[in-house]
Amino acid sequence: MTQPPDAEARRAVSPVICYPNETLATPDLALYAKARADAVKVAELRVAPRDAGCFRAPAGHFFRITSVEGPQVGDLNLWAAEDLDERFYSGKTRALHGTHITRGERMWSSFPYLRPMATVVEDTLEWYGIDAFGGSVHDVIGTRCDPYTHNLLAGGQYHHCCHSNLTRALADETGLPLHEAERHVHDVLNVFMCTGFTRDTGQYFMKASPVCPGDYLEFFAEIDLLGALSACPGGDCSAQHSSDVAVCHPLLVEVFAPAPGALDGWSSPAPNGYDRTHGRGPIAGRAG
Ligand SMILES: [Zn+2]
Numbered sequence: 257m258t259q260p261p262d263a264e265a266r267r268a269v270s271p272v273i274c275y276p277n278e279t280l281a282t283p284d285l286a287l288y289a290k291a292r293a294d295a296v297k298v299a300e301l302r303v304a305p306r307d308a309g310c311f312r313a314p315a316g317h318f319f320r321i322t323s324v325e326g327p328q329v330g331d332l333n334l335w336a337a338e339d340l341d342e343r344f345y346s347g348k349t350r351a352l353h354g355t356h357i358t359r360g361e362r363m364w365s366s367f368p369y370l371r372p373m374a375t376v377v378e379d380t381l382e383w384y385g386i387d388a389f390g391g392s393v394h395d396v397i398g399t400r401c402d403p404y405t406h407n408l409l410a411g412g413q414y415h416h417c418c419h420s421n422l423t424r425a426l427a428d429e430t431g432l433p434l435h436e437a438e439r440h441v442h443d444v445l446n447v448f449m450c451t452g453f454t455r456d457t458g459q460y461f462m463k464a465s466p467v468c469p470g471d472y473l474e475f476f477a478e479i480d481l482l483g484a485l486s487a488c489p490g491g492d493c494s495a496q497h498s499s500d501v502a503v504c505h506p507l508l509v510e511v512f513a514p515a516p517g518a519l520d521g522w523s524s525p526a527p528n529g530y531d532r533t534h535g536r537g538p539i540a541g542r543a544g
Contacts, residue, residue, distance in 0.1 A: 305504030308421035308486035327492035464494030
């Protein structure tokens with residue numbers, strides 16, 4: 257295909273950030289750190305390799321995901337504890353913060369709620385930055401490994417993709433039938449996973465996670481949360497996933513409660529302020 261004479265000039269136009277985020281309210285990390293100092297552990301969950309588990313973190317609590325035994329990536333889903341309709345929105349989180357998230361950035365919820373669900377307060381892999389391949393850690397660009405894509409590309413039935421692990425965990429936690437629980441599973445935060453897009457073909461890539469046992473990612477729960485974490489069958493995601501080939505390790509989730517009064521001055525964020533009339537006037541019978 258021939259190029260127009262001004263092709264280079266068109267390519268040379270500077271990019272503009274789609275969603276400048278300077279107007280986002282900044283989390284009070286100093287207050288969170290002070291509250292964390294006196295927080296006490298109230299729950300612990302060990303997620304088995306190629307499986308998932310659920311945990312609950314009430315608003316104002318902290319939850320930490322730690323690598324234990326060996327390098328392992330985790331696929332995280334979050335829901336509002338009392339309303340599975342409000343769930344983590346990977347795409348909008350990516351639009352607001354970029355392809356990977358770290359300390360001070362947030363996991364945002366779906367429409368019509370669009371509010372912070374959790375704020376990253378500590379990230380021992382923050383030093384990694386962006387490598388020479390364009391790779392970084394804790395992405396919101398992947399989806400979650402799943403048996404449908406696996407079937408499409410390789411055929412066969414594999415039952416321990418993160419999608420299925422999360423589905424089983426949510427069904428067990430809520431009592432929902434498996435196929436109903438599956439509808440609530442959504443695109444994840446890829447905890448510890450090192451990913452990016454190739455410069456030449458724009459394809460999603462993964463590489464061995466730099467995570468080592470002892471590394472952790474810790475969050476402050478902005479609202480009452482139900483979480484599910486899958487220890488991905490990809491292990492450290494250095495070679496493949498959606499199979500039983502990769503070496504896999506467990507992941508540890510710990511929940512910490514703040515001391516009474518430690519969060520004075522803080523309040524859980526309200527759902528988004530858009531009035532939802534979409535240009536059609538007030539919704540009849542709409543309350544609040
Ligand atoms: Zn996975």
